[in-house]
Amino acid sequence: MDKMQRAVRDIHITDAYHIPKSGKAEVHPLSRLLVTILYIFIVVSFSKYEIAGVLGMAVYLVVMGIWYEISWIECIRKIWMILLPVSLVGIANPFFDRAAFFQIGGITIISGMISLLTLLLKGIFCVLASYCLIVTTGFSKICYALRCFHLPKELITMLLLMERYLVIFLKELERMLQAYKVRAPRQKGIHIKTWGAFVGQLFLRTIDRADIVYDSMLLRGYTGGFVGAAPVFSWKSSILYVVIWVGVLVSFRLYPVFSMIGKLFL
Amino acid sequence: MHMTDALVAPAVAGTMYACSIAALGLSVRRIRLEEDQKKIPVMGVMGAFVFAAQMINFTIPGTGSSGHLCGGMLLSALLGPSAGFLTLCCVLLVQCFLFADGGLLALGCNIWNMAFYGCFVGGMLIWRQMMKRGMSRKKILAASLLGSILTLQLGAFSITLQTLASGITELPFMVFLSVMQPIHLAIGIVEGLITAAVLLFLYEARPELLWGYQEFTRETVGGKLTFRKTIVIIAVAAVILSGGISLLASSDPDGLEWSMEQVFGAAEIKPSGFPLYQAAQKLQEKTALLPDYAWKNSHSIFETSFSGIVGVFVVLILCAGCCYLLRFMRRKRDRGSDGG
Structure with missing residues (x-):
């Protein structure tokens, strides 16, 4: 694994x-x-x-x-x-x-x-x-x-967003790596020639996704903070x-x- | 490069927490001043991107091995120092809480060693100063390499200091340093090359995404510091730090002890029979939590260790037995309530 x-x-x-x-x-x-x-x-x-x-x-x-x-x-x-x-x-x-x-x-x-x-x-x-x-x-x-x-709410919002998008990005990266491995068999990692393009492509996808995320957050009434339900205790x-x-x-x-x-x- | 809790003493962890919280407060204040609501969600998603990018193994040519990205310099070149620092703090928090990678107590150290140097030194001192007269491929390559190497060297140096200040290792300072710095030099070069490759790709594809691109290309800013001056400042800082190292490495008595030796012939004066002094000493013995930088009664550990270990196992077995019994009773009760 x-x-x-x-x-x-x-x-x-x-x-x-x-x-x-x-x-x-x-x-x-x-x-x-x-x-x-x-x-x-x-x-x-x-x-x-x-x-x-x-x-x-x-x-x-x-x-x-x-x-x-x-x-x-x-x-x-x-x-x-x-x-x-x-x-x-x-x-x-x-x-x-x-x-x-x-x-x-x-x-x-x-x-x-x-x-x-x-x-x-x-x-x-x-x-x-x-x-x-x-x-x-x-x-x-x-x-x-x-x-x-009393940690800043900006930090908490980022943490919660990160946790939610982590699995999505990891799975996206897995697909990209799978595609790379199919084209470049028997290679231990990403070749030096493709370092920039590989991570750069992932970054561009990330930025585009961040835009979509932000638009959908605005549509759902986002005003700068992440409102989560307080746990029952x-x-x-x-x-x-x-x-x-x-x-x-x-x-x-x-x-x-x-x-x-x-x-x-x- | 993550430090675990076992490698830091509480005093060192507390100090580093204070330093990191100060940098965090400054960054949050700067982000709030920008009043850009879109920035926080973008930073959150960028944090997930850096985390994912850290999972990629990059082949190191000619060695047969592979390395991975840390992301401090990359984040500051994309988001700026404050936003980059906050994002990397989030990455470290997620790694600490979700994956138990880097300790909870050592989090302050990790934020300082990786995020502070990576974003503030790399972003403010290297990237900004080099790019303020306009961006070019050569400058991006140089800034990425220089920034990554310098920030990793500073991080490794801090780890050495923090570990030694915690009294964890018996390795002499210079030996430890001579092991840590060259390893991190190699890692820094690889990190710099990866960062440069990604930033050069973005410079060609969508240069507006690089931090300061529009600001630096619209007008040439006549800043106070040129690149040469920046390098001179870094060199001076390095000399001062080296001076600090030699002081730390010294086994000679400190200034006060030396003076005492010169005057009285001994580094410490024996207590006199003055009653006030004796009363004060007794009070100090009672109130001092850490006499001679150790916990009270810690001198008896040699005698009590064996019996202590036996006691631990007895208590562990008892606790485990009680817990299993309680769990069994809880399950039985839950089954009973489900059936009813």
Whole structure:
């Protein structure tokens, strides 16, 4: 599956996930966004050797994953995407930071290995937290939450338009690439001679489409803002959601909860 | 080039968010001043175009590999710096939220590294200054190449600084820099060539779509800065930045520590028995959230790590068990209500 097909599939998956299954009022998107930001903030705030603390933050992901029935296969796919860039930055750590951290059965584990592992865990957890946010909330509701944050309405309008036209342009591009591949078999990408014409044609089609879009928006009463229906949510659940998660995450950060539990079993 | 959350410390992320929000506010203000209602929908659709264009693989001649477009310079040459910046911010937001590409916390860094340099430095300093005496094929090629290379170099330099300031990697600054800059030089050349190819095609097909075409071709603007002056300004900025690098790379004590060493023979003075000093120190110990730039009690991590890991697994199993149980009960209840 190539990049474009994957992107289209991701958008469809996101659309399919966030529809509430029971039809009941749900948690306000702003609550979800705030909890996700706090979670990421706490995860990255651990020092490079605090592997136990970082590992403990998996609790949030496990609960969210099971409660909202998020596909583990999709999660692994997301993890795969960030492993390479994070590893590239942290790969030098075992070579430069060679102090002994602890020993297991005669094997010395050096600090650099622990810091690399902590870095990888941080990367994985942060990506999964963002993924949980999008699949449980949906893009349009995140835009609503961003509007609650007083982000400019121009930006929100552009985001919503972008999301709507993304699939159309990706499919259009796929058709163009298919046609190019048929005419130029066994080529890895677009040949240098056709770089300009290929993207230029796509751009001209985009501009023409933008004109049509604008005309149709005017006909439907567009006055400069994007009016979307406010999501139905319950204040009680939203406040409870924030209070519980903030309490849990902050206590995990401030107190060695897991060490205390672990000592009970050792 | 996207940074993930794991590569930035909260302080660095916050600083970069503040810088990016300032640039965003400026851009929104400029767009509002233009009072062109059509611009926002066009920018939205253009964002989708850039996203789609980033998916195309371009063959790099003689290497057997392929590269792709980032779009900062292209957008500023088509829409102008402010509109281009806003559009690229939207692309980065969509990539972050919809595809989990680039972190939520690192979004401020990504906007700065890619959109700010690409649109403001590339658009204002390179494109505008080079085109103000009229457009030509040679100028478009030169501006695209120079803009793409310069903006990517600045972006790579910022990534290096942000990662090091976050204390993520053990790599020495100069080693990290010597890895990042050449890679991004190659990427910049490819990006510049792709951008030039697209802009040259548009220059031939529909030149009025290029930013400033009508303004720059109608009358030759007698601006304050010539192309040569612009290059001199960039060179001076580069020299200043290089000076900054050498300061950052220095392992010698800073000015205050050096002075203390000269006067007292040590970089730090031992605390005296003065009661007010001791009271102040105690108060500071209690109130300081990050003593010595680390979290409180973090010195005990070596001892507690193993028990902590065991605890994590116990809690994870408990949580997973509880969630599965609750989910099972919820499904049972839903089935019951559907049947009733």
